[in-house]
Amino acid sequence: MCETGKLLRNEFIGELVKKMGNERKSLLPILQEIQKKYHYIDEHSQQVVADLLNIHPVEVNSVISFYAFLYDAPRGRNIVRVCKNIVCEFHGSKGIAKALSDELGIEFDQTTEDGRVTLEYANCFGMCDKSPSILINDKIHEKVSKETALKLIRELK
Amino acid sequence: MEKELRSPVAQRPMNVEDPVSKTGIGAQISVELNGVKLKVDMGKSILDVCRDNNVYIPTLCYHEDLCIAGNCRMCMVEVEGMRTLQAACAFPITSPIKIKTFSDKVRKARKHTADLLLSEHYGECYSCVRNNNCELQTIARECGVDSYEFGHVCEPRFEIDSSSHAVIRDMDKCILCRRCVRTCIDLQEVGVLEAINRGYDTKISTFMDKPLADVICINCGQCINRCPTGALHANDPSDEIWKAIEDPTKHVVMQTAPSPRAAIGEEFGLPAGTSMTGQLNTAIKRMGFDMVFDTNFTADLTIMEEGTELLNRLKKALVDKDENVKLPQFTSCSPGWVKFIEHFYPEKLDYLSTAKSPQQMFGAVIKTFYAKEAGIDPKDIVTVALMPCAAKKFECNRPEMNSSGYKDVDYGLTTREMAKMIREAGLKLPDLPKTNFDEPFGDASGAGLIFGATGGVMEAALRTVYELVTGRPVPFEGLNIDVCRGMKGIKEAKVKLENCKDEFSYLEGVELKFIVAHGTANANHVMKMLIKGELEGYHFVEIMACPGGCIGGGGQPIPTSELIRKLRAKAIYAEESTMPVRKSHENPRIKFIYNNFLTDGPGGKLSHELLHTEYVKRGKYIE
Numbered sequence A: 001m002c003e004t005g006k007l008l009r010n011e012f013i014g015e016l017v018k019k020m021g022n023e024r025k026s027l028l029p030i031l032q033e034i035q036k037k038y039h040y041i042d043e044h045s046q047q048v049v050a051d052l053l054n055i056h057p058v059e060v061n062s063v064i065s066f067y068a069f070l071y072d073a074p075r076g077r078n079i080v081r082v083c084k085n086i087v088c089e090f091h092g093s094k095g096i097a098k099a100l101s102d103e104l105g106i107e108f109d110q111t112t113e114d115g116r117v118t119l120e121y122a123n124c125f126g127m128c129d130k131s132p133s134i135l136i137n138d139k140i141h142e143k144v145s146k147e148t149a150l151k152l153i154r155e156l157k
Numbered sequence B: 001m002e003k004e005l006r007s008p009v010a011q012r013p014m015n016v017e018d019p020v021s022k023t024g025i026g027a028q029i030s031v032e033l034n035g036v037k038l039k040v041d042m043g044k045s046i047l048d049v050c051r052d053n054n055v056y057i058p059t060l061c062y063h064e065d066l067c068i069a070g071n072c073r074m075c076m077v078e079v080e081g082m083r084t085l086q087a088a089c090a091f092p093i094t095s096p097i098k099i100k101t102f103s104d105k106v107r108k109a110r111k112h113t114a115d116l117l118l119s120e121h122y123g124e125c126y127s128c129v130r131n132n133n134c135e136l137q138t139i140a141r142e143c144g145v146d147s148y149e150f151g152h153v154c155e156p157r158f159e160i161d162s163s164s165h166a167v168i169r170d171m172d173k174c175i176l177c178r179r180c181v182r183t184c185i186d187l188q189e190v191g192v193l194e195a196i197n198r199g200y201d202t203k204i205s206t207f208m209d210k211p212l213a214d215v216i217c218i219n220c221g222q223c224i225n226r227c228p229t230g231a232l233h234a235n236d237p238s239d240e241i242w243k244a245i246e247d248p249t250k251h252v253v254m255q256t257a258p259s260p261r262a263a264i265g266e267e268f269g270l271p272a273g274t275s276m277t278g279q280l281n282t283a284i285k286r287m288g289f290d291m292v293f294d295t296n297f298t299a300d301l302t303i304m305e306e307g308t309e310l311l312n313r314l315k316k317a318l319v320d321k322d323e324n325v326k327l328p329q330f331t332s333c334s335p336g337w338v339k340f341i342e343h344f345y346p347e348k349l350d351y352l353s354t355a356k357s358p359q360q361m362f363g364a365v366i367k368t369f370y371a372k373e374a375g376i377d378p379k380d381i382v383t384v385a386l387m388p389c390a391a392k393k394f395e396c397n398r399p400e401m402n403s404s405g406y407k408d409v410d411y412g413l414t415t416r417e418m419a420k421m422i423r424e425a426g427l428k429l430p431d432l433p434k435t436n437f438d439e440p441f442g443d444a445s446g447a448g449l450i451f452g453a454t455g456g457v458m459e460a461a462l463r464t465v466y467e468l469v470t471g472r473p474v475p476f477e478g479l480n481i482d483v484c485r486g487m488k489g490i491k492e493a494k495v496k497l498e499n500c501k502d503e504f505s506y507l508e509g510v511e512l513k514f515i516v517a518h519g520t521a522n523a524n525h526v527m528k529m530l531i532k533g534e535l536e537g538y539h540f541v542e543i544m545a546c547p548g549g550c551i552g553g554g555g556q557p558i559p560t561s562e563l564i565r566k567l568r569a570k571a572i573y574a575e576e577s578t579m580p581v582r583k584s585h586e587n588p589r590i591k592f593i594y595n596n597f598l599t600d601g602p603g604g605k606l607s608h609e610l611l612h613t614e615y616v617k618r619g620k621y622i623e
């Protein structure tokens, strides 16, 4: 990462820590904010967070790796998650998954070349009564069909 | 001066406060252990009660130096009335209970646990460093594992990380007990290792899964000593050493540090604290090493150099009123500690003595002074250092350590690797006769010997500095400076300098204050005190990276515990008390080398070239 990038992150994280406190319990909210802004938590940011919270970088890394919604490597601008729980599967999530993957030309856990979309599986959204459901960024879409799913994907910037 | 724990509450050891009276109401609880009625102290864990009563419980994640983790479930026992089995290590007794440690249910569960661990354990005992000293292997035997009930992996899942000079990580043998994690984070406060991912994908990893050589590992090897399996082991140079021994053109010289001789007996079945100095010398010579020297000689040299440096700093501070001189002076003989301060407090490196460690001093002396005396071309000399330490392997490979014009120390060998070589040579160490160290360095002083235990450098330095300044021996009974000894994390003491010699009149009435700390967690605490300005008025700080000092080093025989470390230290102090020369400056060979080789005296020009070094400002950020 270039020096300017590092400085920007230092400043941003410094502000976050000031706002949320430098205790261990602030770790998750801080990581979420960083991810919101930069789409992933890069190595440098992890070390800055560790430094400011007086923990070790590897602990920050461990927390990130534990949570499926936190990333330590670049991802697409939009993240599309398809539920792979059995209830969604009964209602056709496999077909949706295949349609999305064909449309975008990528497998799951991959990102389109232009960085527009990353496809992922998720284990359960707790939306079984409205399955099949998919999660696009922060928004859940219930009872989607193949067609609506494709439409939603095409609209993503 | 107790250090505050930085680990989260959940990871701290359980502490149930001691009752006001040990015999009063509520202080003692009646329990039934396998049908035997007992009274036990409130809050004791089931595991401790079992151990006190000679009931054996298998454990894996439990280690007495570390906080309770309770994650391996090997120690399960039945507590009457409870639906599930309980982890003995993590069950404090607070009410009367009935415990069964080998009921049918327990035995079956234990065997299953062992089988499950083995189902993911890739490795074959006969090609493993821990063969015959592996806790997993022992448990498999003790739990009666006779087949792989849940299968067994046949393909490795991970690549072996051998990037580090000190520690090799073979994660296929890892059982995820997280002892290494707790060692590195809590005991050493370095924080290199942690578990990443979840569930089946969990593994022990470095920051961003980088090679160990690229992260801030200080090479202390403490994680190796606490790993129950062969997943962590030291980088073993013994093949190359054997090759050098076989090579007729090479003159192979061994230097042995004080701590291995107090511990190597354990590798041959002797109780901890059996000194093997003479036998070890014989073994080394019989194995084909050309010379065996005592690292204590350069420990004495270190005292001369470091002591002189301290006096110089004191003079600059007190007489010249030089504001740039840094006090207290920190010792620099523990390479783990040196790397720790380079990473975590690079702006404080000026406080570190510039003197090299005894190992590196000896390397430089052997390839210059000794080479000349013996008439051997230094390029044909191979120097091996037998050390209790994993960090010494890194130290001898530091690029700046070539002041003789060659690599000063070619190989750092740990106590465990030495024992392996002795076994390869078919020697029975305990049965060997004793021999002395070789000339021209001969037997060193006792001051060098006690370097092995925490507080030893301080004690040795005081004996010399006090006498240099006042002309009298230190005012302690039998030269034993007891305040320096013992296993307290941070020790503190002072001596008043009175009736000083004329040239040291500026020290008249000065109270010399010093601190001794061992384990980098304690060192970290001392550094924080330094930053807060709490070390104002202190003059000298001894730091050893490993708990207990070198006797508890990362290259020492496994297992380790506080008791074992104490016994090893006891062996060293006992041997020391009988030595004829017990002060570094009185060692006749030290006088000889300053008269004939380092003729401009301690801290002189040649000393600076050969015996002193510089440090690298590493910082804790990695690219």
Ligand code: SF4
Residues within 6 Å of the ligand: B121, B122, B123, B124, B125, B126, B128, B129, B130, B131, B132, B134, B135, B136, B137, B173, B229, B230, B231
């Ligand atoms: S780690 Fe233990 S059980 Fe595994 S191969 Fe080595 S000796 Fe055998």
Ligand code: SF4
Residues within 6 Å of the ligand: B167, B183, B184, B188, B190, B191, B192, B193, B216, B217, B218, B219, B220, B221, B222, B223, B224
């Ligand atoms: S050698 Fe020391 S610093 Fe390195 S990983 Fe092991 S315990 Fe941590």
Ligand code: SF4
Residues within 6 Å of the ligand: B173, B174, B175, B176, B177, B178, B179, B180, B181, B204, B226, B227, B228, B229, B231, B232
């Ligand atoms: S490397 Fe060793 S100490 Fe660390 S978790 Fe694995 S088995 Fe336990």
Ligand code: FES
Residues within 6 Å of the ligand: B058, B059, B060, B061, B062, B069, B070, B071, B072, B073, B074, B075, B076, B087, B088, B089, B090
């Ligand atoms: S030793 Fe008790 S759970 Fe591991």
